[in-house]
Amino acid sequence: MSDRGYPEAVADEFIVPPTEFTDREGRTVEIRPFEGEEGYEALVEMYDAFDPADRAQGIPPGGEKRIREWLDAILGDDCLNVIAWCGDEVAGHATLVPDGDAYELAIFVHQEYQRAGIGTQLIRGLLGHGQSEGIRKVWLTVERWNRAAVSLYKKIGFETSDAESFELEMGLRLNPDANSGDDSDGRDDADSDANDE
Amino acid sequence: MKVLCGIGGSDDSFRALDRTVERAAVANDDLTIAVVDNEDSSVSPDKVLDRAESAVDEAGIDAEVRRVEGDPGSRLIEIAETEGFEEIVLGGGHTSPMGKITIGSIAEFVLLNAKTSVTLVR
Numbered sequence: 001m002s003d004r005g006y007p008e009a010v011a012d013e014f015i016v017p018p019t020e021f022t023d024r025e026g027r028t029v030e031i032r033p034f035e036g037e038e039g040y041e042a043l044v045e046m047y048d049a050f051d052p053a054d055r056a057q058g059i060p061p062g063g064e065k066r067i068r069e070w071l072d073a074i075l076g077d078d079c080l081n082v083i084a085w086c087g088d089e090v091a092g093h094a095t096l097v098p099d100g101d102a103y104e105l106a107i108f109v110h111q112e113y114q115r116a117g118i119g120t121q122l123i124r125g126l127l128g129h130g131q132s133e134g135i136r137k138v139w140l141t142v143e144r145w146n147r148a149a150v151s152l153y154k155k156i157g158f159e160t161s162d163a164e165s166f167e168l169e170m171g172l173r174l175n176p177d178a179n180s181g182d183d184s185d186g187r188d189d190a191d192s193d194a195n196d197e
Numbered sequence: 198m199k200v201l202c203g204i205g206g207s208d209d210s211f212r213a214l215d216r217t218v219e220r221a222a223v224a225n226d227d228l229t230i231a232v233v234d235n236e237d238s239s240v241s242p243d244k245v246l247d248r249a250e251s252a253v254d255e256a257g258i259d260a261e262v263r264r265v266e267g268d269p270g271s272r273l274i275e276i277a278e279t280e281g282f283e284e285i286v287l288g289g290g291h292t293s294p295m296g297k298i299t300i301g302s303i304a305e306f307v308l309l310n311a312k313t314s315v316t317l318v319r
Contacts (some may be wrong), residue, residue, distance in 0.1 A: 057297040
């Protein structure tokens with residue numbers, strides 16, 4: 001999957017979480033990186049109550065058992081995750097999962113917290129986290145009809161890299177590539193940083 | 198039923214092969230396996246042919262394994278139409294590290310253009 005396209009220019013600098021803001025419904029929401037096991041059960045609860053109509057390309061899966069299996073895979077040490085908290089409830093979750101020399105991004109906001117500006121803050125928080133951990137390239141796929149998501153990704157700086165399938169593929173450059181001639185290859189740097197929490 | 202299974206060497210195409218052969222043995226389908234060009238596949242067409250032939254042998258069914266060159270989607274549809282197939286079976290898509298399912302370009306073309314039913318094997 002190294003033939004994906006990315007913008008030449010590196011994205012702007014994103015603010016590194018934890019951050020706090022008031023959403024459009026007046027709720028106080030905090031964006032925090034997921035670390036250790038804290039928040040795991042609250043995350044399972046959010047996905048268990050997640051509206052199946054908001055699933056995208058098969059995720060999140062349905063049923064608690066499959067949700068836990070999926071979370072175990074995407075909350076691994078080599079992945080980066082941030083959670084939007086409203087009190088002790090999870091309002092949303094965004095994740096970066098390694099894929100070759102890049103990371104695949106996904107973001108989910110629970111139906112009760114949608115259309116309140118949380119998604120924008122959540123994705124910025126995830127990208128700030130990823131940027132500070134040295135991640136260079138991020139890609140995602142999004143269903144064409146999901147205009148809200150597509151316009152959010154464009155606003156953030158993602159550019160369409162493949163428009164030939166049912167899903168659009170988009171890419172973003174978070175950090176410059178390693179200088180050619182440099183011994184270290186980028187991915188190992190990013191990984192050792194990412195594991196260094 | 199007269200079934201055309203198209204495979205190009207991706208993981209999901211082999212899943213489709215195994216399931217279709219299994220089903221043909223039970224349902225007595227008239228099965229043809231078409232080994233198509235898939236530029237995204239790392240497995241050579243010859244290896245795919247071997248794999249298909251051994252699946253058919255193991256199941257003890259009488260299915261034809263055929264090499265089909267050219268544009269995979271349109272060739273499959275052409276074969277289905279000219280030879281009276283009732284169903285086209287294909288792999289159900291690739292799963293990303295994230296767990297997202299993406300349908301391959303061959304399946305997309307066949308889904309949108311086939312006159313027969315299309316089965317995507319998950």
